[in-house]
Amino acid sequence: MTAPAVLIAAQSGRALAAAARRAGYRPFVADLFGDADTRALAAGYRRVPGRLGAGPGARGVEAALDSLAAEAGESVGLVLGSGFEGAPELMRRLAGRFPVLGASPGSVSALKDPAAFASLCGRLGIPHPEIALAPVPDPEAWLTKRRGASGGGHIRAAGPGRLPAGTYLQRRVPGLPRSLNALADGRRIAVLAVTEQWAAPGPGRPFRYAGAAGPAALPPGLRAAAEGALAALVAATGLRGLVSADLLVDGEAWWLLEINPRPGATLDVLDRGATPLFADHLAAAEGRLPEHRSGLPQPGSLGPGFLGAAATEILYAEGEIPAVPPLDWPDWTMDRPLAGSRVEAGAPICTVLAEGSDAAAARRAVALRAAELRARLEGTAATALAFAGHRSILGACAQGLSSPRGQDEGILRHIRYPTGPSKTPTDLTGHTGAPPAPGPEGATR
Numbered sequence: 001m002t003a004p005a006v007l008i009a010a011q012s013g014r015a016l017a018a019a020a021r022r023a024g025y026r027p028f029v030a031d032l033f034g035d036a037d038t039r040a041l042a043a044g045y046r047r048v049p050g051r052l053g054a055g056p057g058a059r060g061v062e063a064a065l066d067s068l069a070a071e072a073g074e075s076v077g078l079v080l081g082s083g084f085e086g087a088p089e090l091m092r093r094l095a096g097r098f099p100v101l102g103a104s105p106g107s108v109s110a111l112k113d114p115a116a117f118a119s120l121c122g123r124l125g126i127p128h129p130e131i132a133l134a135p136v137p138d139p140e141a142w143l144t145k146r147r148g149a150s151g152g153g154h155i156r157a158a159g160p161g162r163l164p165a166g167t168y169l170q171r172r173v174p175g176l177p178r179s180l181n182a183l184a185d186g187r188r189i190a191v192l193a194v195t196e197q198w199a200a201p202g203p204g205r206p207f208r209y210a211g212a213a214g215p216a217a218l219p220p221g222l223r224a225a226a227e228g229a230l231a232a233l234v235a236a237t238g239l240r241g242l243v244s245a246d247l248l249v250d251g252e253a254w255w256l257l258e259i260n261p262r263p264g265a266t267l268d269v270l271d272r273g274a275t276p277l278f279a280d281h282l283a284a285a286e287g288r289l290p291e292h293r294s295g296l297p298q299p300g301s302l303g304p305g306f307l308g309a310a311a312t313e314i315l316y317a318e319g320e321i322p323a324v325p326p327l328d329w330p331d332w333t334m335d336r337p338l339a340g341s342r343v344e345a346g347a348p349i350c351t352v353l354a355e356g357s358d359a360a361a362a363r364r365a366v367a368l369r370a371a372e373l374r375a376r377l378e379g380t381a382a383t384a385l386a387f388a389g390h391r392s393i394l395g396a397c398a399q400g401l402s403s404p405r406g407q408d409e410g411i412l413r414h415i416r417y418p419t420g421p422s423k424t425p426t427d428l429t430g431h432t433g434a435p436p437a438p439g440p441e442g443a444t445r
């Protein structure tokens with residue numbers, strides 16, 4: 001029997017495609033990058049124009065999904081990843097053409113409009129940093145954020161004067177970034193795990209997302225309060241599917257920064273249990289909350305089928321890479337660019353995965369692998385390949401830490417990927433990326 005088809009659209013569709021395959025679905029994917037492993041996982045693939053952090057261009061993604069739907073034939077519906085929170089009208093049009101398996105456009109609009117979300121948190125008694133929609137007298141105490149954006153690269157220190165179009169201000173608060181990951185059925189939640197996040201600052205991007213590790217711990221009282229806050233927001237907005245709540249935690253104090261109303265960057269960290277998480281996402285999207293998910297084991301009491309902790313980290317290009325050479329990629333790398341791709345300075349090159357006995361061990365292991373991969377790529381490329389360092393994790397490499405699977409796992413798999421088409425995003429919603437490299441072999445991330 002042929003496996004059921006599912007449509008996927010996201011800035012990067014690889015993680016959702018892998019999760020869909022694990023759950024027994026054939027993914028038909030539209031995304032911005034067309035990485036080698038995304039294409040290998042996909043039963044059908046279309047690359048769409050856009051820009052990382054700005055989301056797929058409207059006309060491009062609609063045309064791509066129409067084409068994929070025709071290729072797939074009957075499908076169970078459409079799963080949206082990152083990139084659509086700032087485009088509610090596009091979401092509504094897509095929902096009119098395909099069954100959207102996840103958050104509704106109305107739920108996303110209620111959660112991603114800064115003023116509406118702040119007001120909702122106030123009514124529900126949820127601690128949320130103050131926001132402003134106009135200049136403030138003390139800009140040094142505020143951050144500038146872009147509405148509906150993702151990935152952290154859009155966050156800047158606020159300055160004096162008028163706000164740039166499409167932005168708002170959020171007051172700075174102290175704390176460490178944590179995320180509460182859960183399934184929601186529009187009324188209730190089933191908590192999966194807490195994860196910790198960290199940044200990889202780049203030029204002009206001090207809060208650029210780097211990676212995540214989990215499961216992590218929160219003080220019991222704080223965790224209960226955060227779970228109650230997420231449950232209240234789900235009930236108030238009808239949110240469904242795999243979601244997460246981004247927090248800042250300072251001792252026993254905490255603030256809810258935002259809700260991610262879709263599967264996010266922690267999918268690779270979370271989808272390692274006995275039951276495929278993609279199947280649970282689809283069930284929750286249909287209003288059926290999997291009961292067995294309500295008690296995911298925490299660090300120190302891991303149950304059967306849960307393989308300890310995991311961490312992922314993005315490697316960013318410090319300088320432009322004119323053409324990625326043909327490489328034998330380690331099996332713990334993901335989002336692998338096609339040979340011949342041009343990677344712009346500051347753009348993501350790939351993602352590294354590692355496991356450990358707990359979040360701290362997994363984070364140390366991913367640091368080792370990131371350093372190992374950087375050294376290998378720098379020694380392989382004809383031109384220098386430089387990656388944006390992240391001192392807080394790469395500094396651990398000097399301590400002789402080892403991966404849970406052993407250092408021998410660094411042996412490369414002997415798989416070479418063909419060159420592919422241009423990968424430069426040109427956003428049809430108004431944002432503009434860099435132009436494609438010339439020639440049919442050139443491609444850009």
